[in-house]
Structures are given as C-alpha cells and as structure tokens.
Amino acid sequence: MAGMLYLVPTPIGNLGDISIRCRQTLEQADFIAAEDTRVTLKLLNHLGLKKSLVSYYEHNKAAKGNVILDRILAGEVCALVSDAGSPAISDPGEDLVKQCAEAGVTVCAIPGPCAVITALSISRQSTGCFCFEGFLSTAKKSRREHLESLTNETRTMIFYEAPHKLLSTLEDMAKAFGPDRPISLCRELTKLHEEVVRTTLGQAIEKYAAQPPKGEFVLVIAGAPEREKEAATADDAAAHVQALMDQGLSRKDAIRQTAKDLDLPKNIVYDAALKI
Numbered sequence: 001m002a003g004m005l006y007l008v009p010t011p012i013g014n015l016g017d018i019s020i021r022c023r024q025t026l027e028q029a030d031f032i033a034a035e036d037t038r039v040t041l042k043l044l045n046h047l048g049l050k051k052s053l054v055s056y057y058e059h060n061k062a063a064k065g066n067v068i069l070d071r072i073l074a075g076e077v078c079a080l081v082s083d084a085g086s087p088a089i090s091d092p093g094e095d096l097v098k099q100c101a102e103a104g105v106t107v108c109a110i111p112g113p114c115a116v117i118t119a120l121s122i123s124r125q126s127t128g129c130f131c132f133e134g135f136l137s138t139a140k141k142s143r144r145e146h147l148e149s150l151t152n153e154t155r156t157m158i159f160y161e162a163p164h165k166l167l168s169t170l171e172d173m174a175k176a177f178g179p180d181r182p183i184s185l186c187r188e189l190t191k192l193h194e195e196v197v198r199t200t201l202g203q204a205i206e207k208y209a210a211q212p213p214k215g216e217f218v219l220v221i222a223g224a225p226e227r228e229k230e231a232a233t234a235d236d237a238a239a240h241v242q243a244l245m246d247q248g249l250s251r252k253d254a255i256r257q258t259a260k261d262l263d264l265p266k267n268i269v270y271d272a273a274l275k276i
C-alpha cells in the first residue's frame with residue numbers, strides 16, 4: 001500500500017479546537033512527525049493516544065526529512081504536526097511537503113486552527129485581499145528591505161511576531177508605513193486572555209513601550225490607501241487615438257477603443273481627436 005503524508009493542524013491555545021478528523025488521523029497514522037515532541041505528547045495524552053513519535057524541527061529537518069520520506073515510500077502513513085496551528089505555515093513542515101511532493105507522495109492537508117486566519121478574521125481590517133508575510137528576519141538589513149518592499153502594498157498585511165521582538169518590529173514598521181497606519185495586534189488567540197488591540201502603529205509603540213508585551217502575536221496591518229487613478233488628459237487621448245490609427249484602425253474605431261482603454265467619455269475623446 002502506498003504511504004502518504006497528512007498535515008494535521010493542532011490547537012493554537014484551546015485544546016477543544018482539535019477536530020474529530022484530526023484525532024482519527026493521529027490515531028490511524030503509523031507514526032507522527034512532531035516539531036516539539038514534548039508539546040505533542042501533552043496533546044496525545046489529552047486525547048488518550050499512544051503513538052510512535054519522530055522529532056522533525058528546524059535544525060534536524062534536512063536529515064530527518066529523508067528518514068521520514070523513506071518510511072513513507074516504504075508504505076507508512078505519517079501525520080505531521082507543528083508546535084501549534086497548521087503545519088507548513090511559517091514552520092519547517094514546508095520543507096517536508098516539498099520533499100514529499102517532489103517524490104510523488106500524496107500530501108493531504110486537514111483544515112483546522114491557523115493563527116494567520118484566526119487573527120485576520122477578527123482584526124476588522126479588510127479581508128478581501130491580504131498577504132501573509134510570516135516572520136520578519138532578525139537581520140536589520142533584510143528586515144528593513146522587506147518592510148520597504150511593502151510601503152505601497154495595498155492589501156492587508158499579516159506578520160507573526162514573538163513578544164520580545166514586538167517593540168522593535170513596531171518601530172521599524174512605523175518608519176516604513178507611517179505612525180498613523182491602522183494595526184490590529186492579536187494576542188493569545190483562542191486562550192483565556194485572548195486580546196485584540198485595534199489601534200495605529202504610533203499608539204501601539206506607546207502602549208508596548210509602557211507595558212512590555214506578553215504572549216505570541218499576529219500583527220494585521222491595513223494596506224496603503226489606493227492612489228487616485230490619474231485622470232487621462234485630452235493630450236493622452238489624442239496620442240492614444242493617433243497610435244491606434246497608426247496601427248490601422250479607422251478614426252471611429254480608434255476613438256471607441258481609446259474611450260475604453262483610458263476610461264474616458266467618448267465625446268471627450270472625439271473632441272481630442274479633432275486636434276489630430
């Protein structure tokens with residue numbers, strides 16, 4: 001029988017968030033690959049399960065990835081779990097998925113707790129279009145370059161951050177996006193002391209400078225305001241009509257096409273075309 005890899009999401013704080021399907025998958029898997037075996041043991045005890053565990057984390061992933069893949073290729077079913085949340089999102093699971101996919105192994109993701117989606121849903125920032133940026137680098141230069149590349153980003157931006165780096169991250173973000181940019185700081189999600197602070201970057205800096213942050217954070221930041229579309233001028237319209245006529249379009253068709261391309265009323269384009 002062919003082996004396969006299951007990605008099993010685990011609670012990000014509230015043990016009640018484990019699903020029936022996740023429990024069944026953990027129970028039926030031949031072995032579990034876990035980012036932190038102590039954390040996973042606690043979960044398995046809570047579920048009353050005894051399973052064979054293999055540790056798979058950032059600093060052993062290269063060697064252990066091959067061992068896990070060999071076992072799957074030999075027909076075993078592996079359930080991958082991270083410390084908390086959905087495996088492969090900002091954790092080493094991403095590499096195991098790549099390795100398995102490249103080897104033709106079936107990878108099945110079970111939906112469940114994920115910090116980025118939980119935070120976005122309650123942030124009150126726009127959810128229609130968003131980009132997930134994960135953790136910023138700890139290296140100053142690449143961190144600054146990363147943030148600078150996002151200054152004109154209009155989608156809602158989501159970052160993961162640890163409490164001890166929060167203040168310096170907020171300061172770097174305020175430099176890149178301005179102190180008035182709205183931010184929702186989501187902390188201790190699904191836990192007893194879950195908190196969402198909906199504020200601006202400047203005010204968040206004041207708050208956490210006065211009161212050191214505790215717990216893991218997801219930062220949800222409003223995108224840059226859309227720039228007003230610069231209205232096309234009569235000269236633009238005339239040049240566009242001319243260019244289309246040069247390509248062989250009749251004057252009438254060029255005017256119709258220009259009005260469409262530049263989002264202008266046809267009579268304005270017609271008047272502009274009279275100057276040609």
Ligand code: SAM
Pocket residue numbers: 012013082084085086087088089090091113114115116159160161162186187188189190191216217218
């Ligand atoms: N793969 C997991 C996921 O996407 O759900 C996340 C793994 S990542 C190594 C851990 C980060 O997720 C934390 O540093 C924090 O930013 C965020 N996180 C996890 N649990 C959280 C919680 N209960 N409340 C707020 N943020 C959390």
